[in-house]
Structure formats: structure tokens, C-alpha cells
Amino acid sequence: MTDKTMSPPDLPGAGTAPPAIELIGIDKSFGPVRANRDINMAVGKGTIHGIVGENGAGKSTLMSILYGFYQADAGEIRINGQPAVIRSSEQAIAAGIGMVHQHFMLVYPFTVLENVILGVEGGALLGEGIADAHKELERLEREYELQVDPEAIVGELPVGLQQRVEILKALYRGAETLILDEPTSVLTPAEADHLFRVLKQLRDQGKTVILITHKLREIMAVTDNVSVMRRGEIVATMKTAETSPEKLAELMVGRSVLLQVDKGPAKIGRPLLEVENLTAVDERGVTRLADVSFTVHAGEIVGIAGVAGNGQSALLEVIAGIRHAKSGRILVDGKPIGVTGGSSPAAVRARALAHVPEDRHGMGLVTAFEESENSILGYHSDTQYLSGPFLNIESIRADALEKIEKYDIRPPDNRLKTANFSGGNQQKIVLAREMERDPDILLVGQPTRGVDIGAIEFIHRQLIAMRDAGKAILLVSVELDEIRSLSDRILVMFAGRVVGERGPDASEGELGLMMAGIDSREEAA
């Protein structure tokens, strides 16, 4: 990757026409960190080009440069063979580039139409442009199967439709090239499939699509070509048809990785966590949990699948004592905890229940603290960390070092501010803290969200080891693959209810339907 004039590999769709997007020798540093180094990439017109890489590999930075959010320190961007200067989002839009961000760039109290026309209102007064915008929006919706009610308030739409609004926004601005950053992280499998159909349709009508993802399955399913990024560099670009998920994973991590989790049969013991008819209502009076019942036994992992926001968070919070339920019972090792009041995180912890929260920044860590301080957070009143009324700093730091070694937390510095660790290592800090208490019950929310493949492998092995040691594990994840590969039993949640239970061999299609609230068995019965 040193030859800056290197011609792009022979890609389908590239043909004799110049590539839609060509990046030549792009360099970008943030302080001492080189986020992108000498990037050369060509995206053929009318193709779907995937970019895979771990978190922090530089994918988003590269796309932000293309979209004018950042300026490259060096290098050149060519659009349809012509050198282009993109210094702002405005210039990117003018150059026919549209972007669907991972975190939607929507104004939630606005209508769909208002969101779409923001920035391209067609005149100083709104009245003039709105009628035209209605017509154009209708045309786009018809042409690309992107139906949304233009008068709907965006904040009240489900995320799948919000994403549609983002795509419509880009198309409305005349985008010829559409960049999507981790578009499926918030979608059900069915919604993701619909998105892929839309992307293929866009491609067939001559648009160019760049898809950034860390899900290899998606790359295989929808892209024509794929580039792999690692540590700020593009390490390979190839036709998707000529590669495999294993090969891509190896390129991403730089060593061969086990995509499948190795685990033996579960040795089921006595029930450790029993949840009975749990109902919870939030501050606004919305029902978050409706009559949820299940049991987790010693020696098994029970996975809770579902699209984010269907009650999984409330469930974890009620069990962990953070939130009170309206009614229902929870038994820990046969004895009830006060779920409707009287329970607290500390009380629950004293019953040998540990909790790895879903949101590690909001609940799991105080990122402004040193690593060692976070490694005892919540257990800071234990006698071993105290000397009299004061914290015993030496013992805390020694303890943190042990965990750092055991969980391979990098860099191995217990004095470093936690914010300076990568997502995967932050997650390991939380896991080490909770797992090293040797709890009987472990609640784990999104254990690998924003975590690198290498660390995912490690975290999965740890969870399996705990299960084999006879612990009860309740795993909540929006990653269906993770749920399927780790769980001994799978519960699917939708709108605060448990839709049904399946074994780990349940097909993705079946679970996907359940995630949309449809239980095929129930309907057949």
C-alpha cells in the first residue's frame, strides 16, 4: 500500500468508467493517533462497497473525511475521475454524497417533511418549497419502496422508519453515492432485510452505496466488493464473492479468530434466579415489563433476544435493584428480594448477584476515574478495600493490577483515566470487577457492544467458563448471533412481554419474527 498511483483492483462495475469515488493517499491524525494512514480505495459506480474493520480501525473517520466532517491531512478525493475538494458537509452534498449516520441526524420534534427539507428549503419562506417537496418526496418513496408519512413526527416513528427518513434525506438532496454507517445496529432482521433490498434497488438504478459495518454476514449478503481496514489502514480490497467470513475476520484482527464459540453441553443445576409475573411501569406511565416470568438455573446461560427498547433494559434494572417493579416476584436462590420496594443494588449484590450493565459509560463506569477506582466501584465498602473510614489505596491498586493481568486489560496501567481505554478494554474492566466477585448469578447486558472481535472472543470464553462453573447467567444482547451462539435457552422480548422461548438451534428467521412480536408456534396452535 505504498504505491499512491496504484490502480484499483479489477472490480465489477468499475469497467472503463472512472470510479464513483476514489480516495488516494488519505492521511488523518488526531494528535498522536493516526486514524487513517495512506488510504487508497476506489468504489465503482453502481456497486455496493463494504468497509469492514474493528472499532477504532478508522472506518468512520475515513467516511467523515469523505462527507466533509473532517479534512484529511494529506491525500486526494476524486469523484467520477475529477479531483474534488470537500471541506464541509455542504460541499459533500453538492458533490452528490449522502450519508446515513449511525446515530441519526434527525430533529425529533419535527415532521418527516421538515427533516427532509432542512438545509434545502427552496427559499427563505417555507411555504414556497413545501408543496414541491411533497411531490418530490412522493416520487422518491414510490421509486425506492421507502414509504413514510410526510406529516408524521419523526420522534414518534420506530427506528426502522427513522432510518428511512435519513435515506430519503440523502436522496432528496440528489445523492449519487450513499454512505451508511453501521445501519443495521438498531434494526430487526426483517427490517435489515428490507434495508438490503432498498440498497440493491438503489444500486440497480445506478446509485453507489458504501456500507460500513462490523457484521461480516451483512458484507457477504449485500456487497459486491469489500475493503478491510485495520489500525487505520486498508489491508485488503476484494470481490465479496471471492472471500469468506473467516478470511475477512482474519484480515480484520490480523490473526485467525474463532467465530464459533466452543462449548460443551450444559450441566443444569437448581433454579437460582426465578422471575414471576414481573410488571414494571416507567416514570411516564408507559408499561416497560408486562407479566414477565422465567427461570435461570445454575450452569446455564439464558439469552434474551429482542430489538433494543423492548423491555430488556427495564428487566435488567429491576433484577439488579436499580428500578422498582409494580408487581411480581423475584427469587434469588429460592428467597425473594423486594422488587416492588426495599430492594437496592447493594442489597441485591449482597445476595451474590452481579450486574454488567448495558450502558457501560452511563452505569458501568465513571470514565473520569482511574482504572483502579473503577475496578472496585460499588464494592468500595468492602473491608478489604478499607482501612478505618478511609480507602486503602494500596490494596485497591494491587487488586486492580491482578484483574488487569487476568483479563488482559490494555494498557496495563491501573492509574490511567478510564476514558483513555478502548471500548473493549473498558468492557473488560467492568467484566473483571463483576466476575471476580464470584457471584452465583450474573446479569450481562450487551457484553460486546462496541468491542473488538479479539476481545469478543475473550469475553465469550469467560462467560462460558462461568456457566461451566455452575453459575446462572442471564444474557441480554441485541446481537442475535451472540445470543444464538452462547445461550442454552433463548427468550425473545417484544413490547415488554416475553414472546416465547426457543432452543439455541432456532433459526434466525423464526427468532426475527418473534422479535417483531409474532410467535409462529402460538399462531399455529
Add this chain to the structure above:
Amino acid sequence: MDLLTIVLVVDSAIRLATPLLLACLAGLFSERSGIFDIGLEGKMLGAAFAAGAAAGVTGSAWLGLLVAIMVSVLLALIHGFASITQRGNQIVSGVAINFLAAGLTALLGQAWFHQGGRTPQLLGDARFKSLTLPGADALAGVPVLGPVYSELISGHNLLVYVAAAAVPLTWWVVYRTRFGLRLRAVGENPAAVDTAGISVTWLRYRAVIICGVLCGLAGSYLSIAQSAGFIVNMTAGKGFIALAALIFSKWRPWQALGACFLFGLLDAIAIRLQGVIVPGIGEVPVQLMQALPYILTVVLLAGFIGRAIPPRAGGVPYVKER
């Protein structure tokens, strides 16, 4: 209570509500763009002093108004620079503006005019005088309509009518223009505005400048329209009451008019009831009556208007995500 008393109280309410309304609309523009402005008070005070001083020296109310707006916009730009460009804490910056204005007006007033911080008494064209609308005198004798038209509608100074006109104008700008759409968007999600290719910085500066102009009008009203000169701490918390009215109105212009009028009315009743003997209670304490608007504000905000949800990005400096 007879009609004339009611007319007089309402008339007084209109005069008292005018500076609140101008300041409240000023805050609306700033806060809708995502810049919280606790410094309305300071900008009004600075403007009131500038108006009084300039009108006193030049003898022209119009020059007084112009200088007041310039001073207020300057203070607004300081707040803008601190909170938009330097991404500082907007509350701290607002409080600083209030202190700066409180201190400087008293100091400069004493240094320049040697009247204990007052500016010279304004006479003639140095003040905005009451305008008599056409037909007011002719209608004065007609029952009901007469006093309502000639006392309530007619007979105010120019700035009262400007404030009244500012309400529909603000509504139109905020809900019917491109600038308004972008203004509302940038207060909710500046990243959406930025990725749509619009400058967040420039948009917010424009909002802050409009805020400064309206505070300039509010301050001028106090010293060169309602009164005949500036006195120390002339605003006496009106900027904070305007802020309360803004929350009360949930950042919407017509509701702001309603909230400001209500507060003005309370103030007018308080003045009216001073010294009145209520049967069974005795004389109503002046202090209680004066506290009434503030008590009502607290009670209303505490539970009677439902949740007032501020613009989502309010108070948060916009930093491009890495």
C-alpha cells in the same frame, strides 16, 4: 370593581408586561437556538443605562434607543463568543453578564452624571411619549368601547406597540421561514443541522444577535419610555421573570404573550392593592403583594403547566463528534 378600575388595572398591566414580553421573546430566539440565556437581566440593565445616558446627553430618544441596542447586542455577542465559539458554560457566562451590567451601570452612572448612579431627568423628545391613536379622543365619550379604546388600546408609547407587533412577527419568523426552521432544528439537534450543510455557529450567532436587539428594546423601554431616566438596578429582576415566562410558555411566542401579560397583571394588581384594607384581614402587607408574581411563578412552574421540555440541545456547546 367598576369598569374604569378594571381598565386602569389592565392598562397598567400592559405597561408592566411590555418589558417582560420583549425580554421573553429575546430569550425565545436565543434558547430556541440552543443557547440558554440567564443574562437577559444584564442585557436589559445595560441597555436601560445606555438609553438613559445617550438620550440624556443627546436629547434624542431615537439615539438613546440606538445606543441601547448596540450595548445590548455587544453584551449578547460576549455571551455568544463565550458559549458558541469558546464552548463555555452558558450559565456561568450569563451570570457574568449580569454582574458586569449591574456593576458597570452603577459605576459609570456615578462617574459620568454624579447623581448617585442616575442619569439626568429626560424631557421632551428625549423620551418616547404616549401616542394617541386616531379617533381615540372622539370615541372617549362612548360607553364601554370609549374607555377601552382610548385608555387600553390608545395612549401607549411606541415601544408598547413594537412589543405587541413582535409577537406575531416572532411566530411568523419561527414557524414560517427557513431561518425559523433552522433555528428550531439547531436547538434540538445541532449535528443534524451541521450534516445538512448549515453552519451551526453562524445560525446561533444570528439568534444571539436578535436576542440582543430585543433586550435593547426592553431596556430602552424602562429608562426612556416608561420612566424619564435610568436609576440603579432599574430592571429589578424583570429579566428573570421574563425567563420564567419563557419556560411557562414552553418557548412559544403567543403563549409568551399570555404569560407576560399574566405577570404584568399580577404586578398591576399588587400595586393597586397597596394600602387597601381587606375586611377581616386588615391591610394587605405590601411585601406580600410584591412577592405575589414570584410566588405564582414558582407554583405554576411547580405543577400547573405540565412538563416544560426545553430545546434538547439547550445549554450544550456543539462539538463535532470524533
